[in-house]
Amino acid sequence: MNITNLSKIALNALLRNKFRAFLTMLGIIIGVASVIAMLAIGEGSKKSIQDQISSMGSNLVMVMPGTQMMGGVQQGNASSKALDIKDVKAIRQDCPSVSAVSPEVRGGGQVVAGGNNWPTTFYGGDVNYLDIKKVEVKAGRMFTEQEVASAAKVCLIGQTVADNLFGNEVDPVGQTIRFKNIPVRVIGLLEEKGENTFGMDQDDLLIGPYTTVQKRILAVTHINAILSSAVSEDATTQAVAEITTAMRASHKLSEGEDDDFQIRTQAELVSTFSSISDILTTLLGAISAISLLVGGIGIMNIMYVSVTERTREIGLRMSIGGRGLDILMQFLIESILLSVIGGIIGILLGVTASAVIGNLTGWPIAVMPLAIIMSFLVCTAIGIFFGWYPARKAAGLNPIDALRFE
Amino acid sequence: MVRNIISVSSLKKDFIVGEVTVHALRSVNLNITEGEFVAIMGTSGSGKSTMLNILGCLDKPTEGTYLLDGIDVSTLSKNELARLRNLKLGFVFQSYNLLPRTSALENVELPLFYNDSVKPRERRERAIAALGAVGLEDRMHHMPNQLSGGQQQRVAIARSLVNDPVVILADEATGNLDTRTSYEIMALFQELNAKGKTIVFVTHEPEIAGFTTRNVHFRDGNIIKENLVTNRGSAREMINAMPMEVDS
Ligand SMILES: Nc1ncnc2c1ncn2[C@@H]1O[C@H](COP(=O)(O)OP(=O)(O)OP(=O)(O)O)[C@@H](O)[C@H]1O
Ligand SMILES: [Mg+2]
Numbered sequence: 011m012n013i014t015n016l017s018k019i020a021l022n023a024l025l026r027n028k029f030r031a032f033l034t035m036l037g038i039i040i041g042v043a044s045v046i047a048m049l050a051i052g053e054g055s056k057k058s059i060q061d062q063i064s065s066m067g068s069n070l071v072m073v074m075p076g077t078q079m080m081g082g083v084q085q086g087n088a089s090s091k092a093l094d095i096k097d098v099k100a101i102r103q104d105c106p107s108v109s110a111v112s113p114e115v116r117g118g119g120q121v122v123a124g125g126n127n128w129p130t131t132f133y134g135g136d137v138n139y140l141d142i143k144k145v146e147v148k149a150g151r152m153f154t155e156q157e158v159a160s161a162a163k164v165c166l167i168g169q170t171v172a173d174n175l176f177g178n179e180v181d182p183v184g185q186t187i188r189f190k191n192i193p194v195r196v197i198g199l200l201e202e203k204g205e206n207t208f209g210m211d212q213d214d215l216l217i218g219p220y221t222t223v224q225k226r227i228l229a230v231t232h233i234n235a236i237l238s239s240a241v242s243e244d245a246t247t248q249a250v251a252e253i254t255t256a257m258r259a260s261h262k263l264s265e266g267e268d269d270d271f272q273i274r275t276q277a278e279l280v281s282t283f284s285s286i287s288d289i290l291t292t293l294l295g296a297i298s299a300i301s302l303l304v305g306g307i308g309i310m311n312i313m314y315v316s317v318t319e320r321t322r323e324i325g326l327r328m329s330i331g332g333r334g335l336d337i338l339m340q341f342l343i344e345s346i347l348l349s350v351i352g353g354i355i356g357i358l359l360g361v362t363a364s365a366v367i368g369n370l371t372g373w374p375i376a377v378m379p380l381a382i383i384m385s386f387l388v389c390t391a392i393g394i395f396f397g398w399y400p401a402r403k404a405a406g407l408n409p410i411d412a413l414r415f416e
Numbered sequence: 417m418v419r420n421i422i423s424v425s426s427l428k429k430d431f432i433v434g435e436v437t438v439h440a441l442r443s444v445n446l447n448i449t450e451g452e453f454v455a456i457m458g459t460s461g462s463g464k465s466t467m468l469n470i471l472g473c474l475d476k477p478t479e480g481t482y483l484l485d486g487i488d489v490s491t492l493s494k495n496e497l498a499r500l501r502n503l504k505l506g507f508v509f510q511s512y513n514l515l516p517r518t519s520a521l522e523n524v525e526l527p528l529f530y531n532d533s534v535k536p537r538e539r540r541e542r543a544i545a546a547l548g549a550v551g552l553e554d555r556m557h558h559m560p561n562q563l564s565g566g567q568q569q570r571v572a573i574a575r576s577l578v579n580d581p582v583v584i585l586a587d588e589a590t591g592n593l594d595t596r597t598s599y600e601i602m603a604l605f606q607e608l609n610a611k612g613k614t615i616v617f618v619t620h621e622p623e624i625a626g627f628t629t630r631n632v633h634f635r636d637g638n639i640i641k642e643n644l645v646t647n648r649g650s651a652r653e654m655i656n657a658m659p660m661e662v663d664s
Binding site (some may be wrong): 012018323325326327329332333335408409410413 | 474499501502503507513527531575579
């Protein structure tokens with residue numbers, strides 16, 4: 011008998027029991043929907059982390075004071091050698107793979123303007139600081155080399171700080187604010203960056219010349235970090251090697267001594283977080299896959315019950331000319347139809363759920379075409395796999411035994 | 417020359433249940449020619465159903481030969497037997513065996529689904545014609561549970577007719593029906609037989625057997641007596657003679 015007829019027979023058999031067919035499919039529907047939604051969420055969060063991190067500059071290389079080991083005891087940052095401007099100069103001179111270097115100094119404190127005040131962080135950098143951090147100036151201007159040299163009391167203001175100090179009406183540029191009671195003139199407004207993946211507000215800051223932050227505000231001589239850009243993303247490894255050499259020379263470390271600084275690259279960060287979210291995605295996917303498996307077993311169960319329950323039907327079909335193969339195919343097609351239709355509904359549901367979750371949470375949801383194709387194939391496979399046994403059982407029946415079955 | 421539809425010689429059928437062997441058929445010889453309407457009779461357990469199942473190629477004999485329309489059935493494979501049932505046989509069961517929640521028309525179409533050479537259009541036309549032959553053209557789209565027992569059995573008869581079989585095999589086809597409805601079914605079989613259909617009909621009711629052309633009596637797996645029906649009754653006339661209000 012041809013496939014069209016068999017499919018028609020199988021479909022009719024399912025339609026005779028619509029509600030049960032639906033209940034059977036439910037397992038597959040939920041399984042597929044959750045696989046798709048979970049993978050989409052996992053993939054979305056990974057994408058968002060990657061985007062966030064590379065929006066901070068994918069060729070960024072950061073030098074931070076390292077922890078020192080003393081007799082095997084971790085000493086913490088306090089005992090490590092602080093970074094200073096000498097190190098910045100060393101990197102600037104000796105590292106051909108580095109295109110830009112800036113110190114970073116930062117300190118927290120209350121900022122006041124008029125009757126308003128707001129706790130924030132004041133970052134100090136060089137004139138190329140914004141370029142390295144990939145931050146744009148929205149209004150006003152960046153500070154100049156003279157202002158760095160003279161430790162001028164000027165700053166650029168983040169949107170969050172501006173909103174809290176000035177509200178919407180007043181243009182912050184040109185205003186004078188007081189940070190830890192030191193008056194500082196606002197010369198520019200920074201472009202908004204929003205929250206990063208970790209929920210940190212990237213607009214809650216002030217940026218000024220590092221000399222200003224060092225001398226006028228914090229009264230320190232060290233710097234907190236060195237930010238540098240490799241000439242290209244591919245050159246980061248080379249840049250790291252050069253910076254290590256330059257830093258070791260600058261810190262006069264001898265052959266056997268450990269580094270007293272740490273180097274972090276953006277690429278490293280991306281891969282760390284990517285692998286974390288990969289693990290998460292795998293975990294979520296695995297849990298969903300289990301529910302898919304349970305759905306498949308549900309189909310097998312129903313097909314088994316169905317074969318027993320419909321033994322007389324099978325007998326009748328055989329008596330009017332159905333061959334074992336026809337019966338096998340009918341039950342197999344029934345179970346494939348169940349799982350594939352369930353799969354399609356599940357895919358639609360999963361995509362919808364992903365979109366809804368994405369909307370509610372604001373996560374960038376990325377439905378993977380691969381997940382859809384895979385779930386479709388898995389569903390067909392489940393149909394064949396779990397339908398095969400009951401179908402075989404049905405096909406192997408003797409016509410007379412099937413007909414006499416009570 | 418008369419065409420032999422069924423030709424059975426020294427047919428034996430044993431069932432082995434645990435340690436006991438049941439000789440359901442001991443040594444049966446039987447010929448049925450085209451156009452006959454044969455009743456197989458006998459007490460319960462005499463082997464009637466066993467015989468019919470073998471004639472219907474649903475079961476295989478332990479010994480003996482069976483020629484169906486000239487074909488030696490014992491040489492055929494399972495699939496060939498299925499094809500034979502599809503093309504040459506029609507079954508009517510005591511319990512109708514219609515597919516539930518499936519219209520009368522689709523039930524009747526069913527055998528043709530298993531025949532690749534019948535196209536959908538022809539399938540439909542033949543099913544409608546078969547339903548017409550049993551007088552149910554106005555019930556085509558009814559589900560079995562919307563039909564009376566007699567109507568369901570007529571649908572089953574239509575299903576057995578639709579592939580134009582060489583013989584219709586019926587096992588206690590009137591067993592679940594009241595007298596009047598039984599007569600109606602017998603009237604239908606008589607009409608079909610009058611048009612030349614060969615019918616083998618298992619029953620243990622002599623009245624019913626009186627509507628056929630030949631009676632074959634079984635006892636303990638043997639044919640003990642065969643006789644042609646001399647004063648054959650007409651089921652249609654019997655119904656007409658019945659008082660209308662008596663319905664049992
Ligand atoms: N599948 C089977 N397994 C074992 N014994 C069987 C089987 N089928 C039939 N028999 C036995 O074979 C004998 C004949 O049974 P069969 O069903 O042919 O009787 P029957 O004449 O149709 O009786 P009834 O009028 O009650 O339907 C009985 O003794 C029965 O117990
Ligand atoms: Mg019987």
